[in-house]
Amino acid sequence: MHDEAAYPPGPWRLRGDLLVSVLRVPPHRVAGLDAALPAGHRPLTVRGHGFVGIAMVRYAPTGMLTYDELLVAVLTHERHVPRVTIPQIWVTSPASRAGGRVLWGIPKELASFAWAGGSQVRVEARDDDGAGIARLTARVGQRLVPGRVAVPLPTAQRRPDASTVRAHNTVTGTLRRLAVRWDLPPEGPLGHLHGLRPIASAAVVDASIVFGRRVEES
Template sequence: MNAPYPPPPWHLRGTLHAALWPVRADRLPPWPLPPGVRPLRLGRRRAVVTFWVDYRPGGTLAYRELLVALAVRGGGSVGACAVEAWVDDPASVAGGRALWGIPKHPAAFVHDSPEPRRLRTGVLVDPAPTDAPDAPHAPCAPLPTALHQPLVRLPGRVPLRARLFQPALPERPHPCEVPLRLTGAVRLTRTRLRTAPGAPLDYLAGLRPLAACALEDFRFTIAPAEPSQTA
C-alpha cells in the first residue's frame, strides 16, 4: 500500500517569514525534546523562531505552514527542534509526522495585504493536539495573526544549512535528526504578532521579536531522517 505522502527528500519552494523571539523559560510549554538535547540558553531566556511559510507549486508539495522551532544543543552541535507546526495539506501532516517526527496538525490559513507592502497571515488550528494532551489549544477569537512589513532586501542569495533534532512520535517511535538545506533572497522585515490566551503562540503575547526577515523565492530540501546521535 502506498504511503499518503511523497518519499523523502522533499524539494520545496516559496516564501517564508521568520522571527526570532527571546522568551523566558517559564512562559514556554513543556515541549518534549529528544534524549541528550537541551534548549539553547540566552541567560534566563530561550530562543524561539516562528516560520510562516507559503510553499508554492513547483516543489514536492504546495501548502501553507506555521512552524515553531526551539533553538537547541544536540551533542556538540547547535540546531533546532520543531516543537509545534500546523499545515493546510493532509499529505504534509502525515509525511511530516511519519518521516521526520515533526508534530504537524491540520489548520486553515488566511493571507491578505491590509496595506501596500504588508502581509497579514493568520491561522485557525484544530483543538487538542493528540501528542500534546497537557497543553491543548482551543479555538479562539481573534485568530493568531502576524503582520509582516518588508524593509531592506539584502544582495544575492544566502545558502543555509541546519539540522533538526526531533523526539519520537507515535508515527515515528524513535528520535531522529533531519538535515536541512535552504537558499533564497533575504529581506529584513518587521513582524508584529497578535494572539490570545489559550491560542497558538500565546506564550509570545505582548513580546516583540529580536529580529525578523523574509526569505523570498527560496529552494528548500528536507533530507531523509538520520538516527539520533544524542541519546
C-alpha cells in the same frame, strides 16, 4: 503507510517564502518543548533565555507540495552541536502533516490560513475548530545582503515512542528586511509567546528548501 494521507518520500524539495521572527524566551515557557526534545538534547540558552523562531510560510506550486505553514522552532544542541527542535507546527496539507510526522517526527497539525494584502501582508491561522492561533501583519523591505543565502537547518525531534530522528535540511533564498507584528491570542496554543517582542525578523523570499536530505534515527 503509517498515516491517513499519502505523501512523497524524502527528501522534500519545496519552494516558497518565509516570514520569520526570533524571540528570546525562557525554555520552560515554550509549550510542547519537553515532548519534542530528544534525549541528550538541550535548549541553547544565554542568561536563562532560549532562542525561539516563529514563522509563517507559503510553499509554492513549483515545489513537491503546496501548502501554508505556521511553526515554532527552538534552537537546541546535542553536546554543543546546534540543531533545531519544532514543538508546535500547523499546516494546510494532510500530506504534509502525515509525512512530517512519519518521516521526521515533526508534530504537525492541520489548520486553515487566510492571506490578504499586497505590499503589506496579513495572515491569520485558525485551528480545525476555528479558534485563532496567530495573526501576522508584515511588510517585506529591501534586500539585506547581496545574492542568495544558504542556511543549514538541521532538526532533532523526539517521536512519541521516545526514539530520536535527526534530519539535515537547507533553506536557500534572498534575505530581505521584515517589519512585523505578531498577534498571538493569550488563550490560544501560542499564548505562551503572547506579548513578546521579536529581537530580529527577516523574510526569505523565492526560497528553495530541501528537507530530509539525510536522516538519522536512534
